[in-house]
């Protein structure tokens with residue numbers, strides 16, 4: 282089998298303290314990404330979900346930027362241009378967390394992640410596919426779909442010197458299908474900018490990272506904003522990197538910080554050799570039940586039915 286990860290690579294997750302001031306957030310992101318590259322030697326750097334705004338449905342329209350047609354003007358998307366410049370300055374692959382995006386043609390809002398290469402070119406755009414709609418009485422109610430529309434694709438990105446990675450956003454991590462398709466298409470690393478909360482963070486954050494890793498025998502990184510108890514939404518923090526055997530290589534607490542880990546192809550190969558689920562799958566006994574499920578519960582986005 283061809284090597285999934287061609288050479289070792291240092292990954293950094295930047296757990297940024299995100300404020301209501303976009304200009305401040307972009308300057309802070311630049312400082313931290315440069316530090317991840319220059320002081321920690323990272324070549325892939327990740328920012329958190331909604332890193333340049335507070336997280337919450339009232340904020341999405343207010344902070345949204347227009348990305349299409351691409352490339353957007355500086356006025357339409359200051360964040361697009363800031364991320365492109367930061368990636369080129371730091372000479373890293375930069376998974377730019379996510380930002381609220383406004384698409385003028387459809388007049389829809391999306392939660393969108395932009396990834397740039399070390400020369401500052403845009404490599405991929407991922408719009409959050411699964412919107413965060415939950416209601417746990419007495420704990421948390423959140424309905425992204427009141428304001429946002431979902432994306433519709435698995436996002437794979439080819440990093441020529443290393444191999445393929447996949448990017449998705451926060452609630453997307455709860456859907457094993459997305460991760461497994463990405464892994465089967467050859468991703469060595471699944472990255473999720475995310476902002477879990479104080480209820481589901483304790484319950485599921487680490488569990489989901491480890492689950493996606495053990496399901497697929499690939500590296501997984503979840504990158505959160507730092508917790509701000511003065512904000513409306515209290516992010517869980519605890520950004521973490523998990524290896525293909527589901528061991529946690531490192532995890533931050535709730536404060537601002539940079540987490541790094543060295544990823545190697547040998548670890549993926551050793552894991553898959555020891556527990557060879559990769560070649561033991563029984564596709565002959567896994568029927569595609571998606572049509573039956575859609576017939577029973579409908580499509581989550583009625584516009585897709």
Ligand SMILES: O=C(O)CCC(=O)C(=O)O
Pocket residue numbers: 330412413450451452453455475476477478481482485
């Ligand atoms: O899945 C969860 O519990 C949290 C998801 C979330 O915070 C998000 O999608 O932004």
